[in-house]
Structure formats: structure tokens, C-alpha cells
Amino acid sequence: MxxxxxxxxxxxxxxxxxxxxxxxxxxxxxxxxxxxxxxxxxxxxxxxxxxxxxxxxxxxxxxxxxxxxxxxxxxxxxxxxxxxxxxxxxxxxxxxxxxxxxxxxxxxxxxxxxxxxxxxxxxxxxxxxxxxxxxxxxxxxxxxxxxxxxxxxxxxxxxxxxxxxxxxxEEKKFILENWTTSLFPFSVHDVSEIVSEIFEEKGIEGVNSFNYTKKNYQKFIRELKIYEEPSSENLKRIINSATADLIM
Structure with missing residues (x-):
């Protein structure tokens, strides 16, 4: 039946x-x-x-x-x-x-x-x-x-x-980037502000926080997707780890 x-x-x-x-x-x-x-x-x-x-x-x-x-x-x-x-x-x-x-x-x-x-x-x-x-x-x-x-x-x-x-x-790469960005709860400017705060906390100088963010934004998106909760705290963990090699 x-x-x-x-x-x-x-x-x-x-x-x-x-x-x-x-x-x-x-x-x-x-x-x-x-x-x-x-x-x-x-x-x-x-x-x-x-x-x-x-x-x-x-x-x-x-x-x-x-x-x-x-x-x-x-x-x-x-x-x-x-x-x-x-x-x-x-x-x-x-x-x-x-x-x-x-x-x-x-x-x-x-x-x-x-x-x-x-x-x-x-x-x-x-x-x-x-x-x-x-x-x-x-x-x-x-x-x-x-x-x-x-x-x-x-x-x-x-x-x-x-x-x-x-x-x-033909625009597959651009479409996929837009797709992942659409799922990400933080804009480039949001992430840039967090990067700027971390730079200040760590005393990182001579690196433009906004340019650094644009360069690494897609990487941050991919890594944040691993977490069950895409929170600002988890994003800070990712950025803290990524910026470790910038500390002189």
C-alpha cells in the first residue's frame, strides 16, 4: 500500500x-x-x-x-x-x-x-x-x-x-564567496573592529587592521564555520590565533 x-x-x-x-x-x-x-x-x-x-x-x-x-x-x-x-x-x-x-x-x-x-x-x-x-x-x-x-x-x-x-x-568563485559571506553573521567592518581591538591589546603596530581583515576575511569565515555557534567570542579566538605570528 x-x-x-x-x-x-x-x-x-x-x-x-x-x-x-x-x-x-x-x-x-x-x-x-x-x-x-x-x-x-x-x-x-x-x-x-x-x-x-x-x-x-x-x-x-x-x-x-x-x-x-x-x-x-x-x-x-x-x-x-x-x-x-x-x-x-x-x-x-x-x-x-x-x-x-x-x-x-x-x-x-x-x-x-x-x-x-x-x-x-x-x-x-x-x-x-x-x-x-x-x-x-x-x-x-x-x-x-x-x-x-x-x-x-x-x-x-x-x-x-x-x-x-x-x-x-564562469563567475563560480565570486558566487561561492558571496554565498559563504551571506552565511557569515559578521561584515568585513565588524571583523575589522575586532581585529583592531586585538591589535591594540597585543601591541601590534605597522599593520593596517582593515587591509589585514580584507586579506583574511574568507579564511576567518571558513574557520568560524567549524564552530556550532558563530559567536564573536569564537571569532576572537580565531583572530587571536591568526595574529600570533604578527607579535614581534
Whole structure:
């Protein structure tokens, strides 16, 4: 009964693996573009349970994991530039997952503007899939699940197309630098201020802090990615280590 569902989930997992393999080839260190945990092909007993499982897994990939969220945000902008236009609206698909997850996992019984909007959008979406405000039969859940899986497959195929376009782009190096910079919470000027403070603390003279920062900015980005938390304290540790050889 679930063989087609398992096949669709396996296909999505394979596409995500291909996206992450390309990410590894882009950068010297490991770069997982999409949160790598697979949508699991567990032994479903009903399509309703499978639906909730898939929504939770996609929410983790699209929104809950911040690195994955930021990578996808950057790549969605690139899909516009490359003219990648699947049959679905990619951003609307993410919003649908967010709405459905909110509807089923949060208390939306209280009457307020946000809850009314979430309920309205959820009912409209299910009406388009199964003809009811909410699924009633197993077939309703099956239709809704298949729609989500088909949309997700199109979404990740578009993202894979995008990373392949980047791979063949003449401006690939510039694009990848912009990409990593977009994930970095500190601007060149932010880092330059920290470098200037460290220079002063260490008594380093004769080195322009801003020029030093520009020269080493990409290196600092790569090293900060190793940390779970890209905090200013971890950035200071990296800069302190990098400037050790400047002390006379």
C-alpha cells in the first residue's frame, strides 16, 4: 500500500544527497547545503501518520535547521537569476510546510489574527488536494501526502539544478564567496573592529587592521564555520590565533 510513498521518499533523499555532494565539491571543508538527515521510510500504518512524518522532516530541512534555511534562502535567489522555473512556486512550497506544521503542532484554537490566517491557509490547501477543509478518509490523507512529496521533489530538483548552474558558471568563485559571506553573521567592518581591538591589546603596530581583515576575511569565515555557534567570542579566538605570528 505504501510502496509508491516509499519510492517518492527515497527519490527525495537521493536528490538531497546529490545536492550535498555538490556542496562538498564546492568548498575545501565539508559543506552540507541541506540538513542531511533522511526522510525515513518507516513502517507506516496509515497515510495520516506518514503525512505528519513527512511534514516534520521537511520543516527541519527548510526552516528549523538554520544553516539549511540560510543556504536555501541564498539558492532560491539564484534560481530567479538562472531562470529556473518549475511547475510549483518554490517559496510558496516552503510557506505551505510551515503553515501545515504550525496548524498540526501548535495550539491555534485561540482566536487571533495569526491563528485565523493559519487555519484559513490550511483549509484552502487541503480543499485543493482532497476537496475537504481537513482530510476525512485515508484516501484524503494519501492525496495530500502525494501532493507534498511531489512538490518537495520538484523543489529539491530545482535546488539541484541551481547548484549545477553555479558549478558551470564562469563567475563560480565570486558566487561561492558571496554565498559563504551571506552565511557569515559578521561584515568585513565588524571583523575589522575586532581585529583592531586585538591589535591594540597585543601591541601590534605597522599593520593596517582593515587591509589585514580584507586579506583574511574568507579564511576567518571558513574557520568560524567549524564552530556550532558563530559567536564573536569564537571569532576572537580565531583572530587571536591568526595574529600570533604578527607579535614581534
Amino acid at each position: 505504501f510502496s509508491k510513498t516509499y519510492a517518492k521518499i527515497s527519490s527525495i533523499n537521493s536528490i538531497v544527497d546529490e545536492i550535498n555532494k555538490k556542496g562538498n565539491s564546492f568548498f575545501d571543508d565539508e559543506m552540507l547545503i541541506v540538513y542531511p538527515e533522511n526522510l525515513k521510510c518507516i513502517n507506516f500504518t496509515c497515510f495520516e501518520g506518514a503525512f505528519f512524518h513527512v511534514i516534520s522532516g521537511l520543516y527541519l530541512k527548510y526552516i528549523d535547521n538554520k544553516k539549511s534555511q540560510e543556504n536555501l534562502k541564498y539558492l532560491l535567489e539564484k534560481t530567479d537569476i538562472y531562470g529556473i522555473s518549475p511547475d510549483i512556486n518554490l517559496r510558496s512550497h516552503i510557506k505551505t510546510i510551515q503553515t501545515l506544521r504550525t496548524f498540526f503542532q501548535h495550539d491555534i484554537l485561540k482566536e487571533n489574527k495569526n491563528n485565523r490566517s493559519t487555519k484559513r491557509k490550511t483549509y484552502e490547501w487541503f480543499q485543493n488536494q482532497c476537496g475537504n477543509d481537513l482530510p476525512i478518509t485515508e484516501n484524503d490523507w494519501k492525496l495530500s501526502l502525494n501532493s507534498i512529496l511531489d512538490e518537495s521533489s520538484q523543489f529539491f530538483l530545482a535546488i539541484l539544478d541551481c547548484v549545477m548552474q553555479i558549478s558551470n558558471d
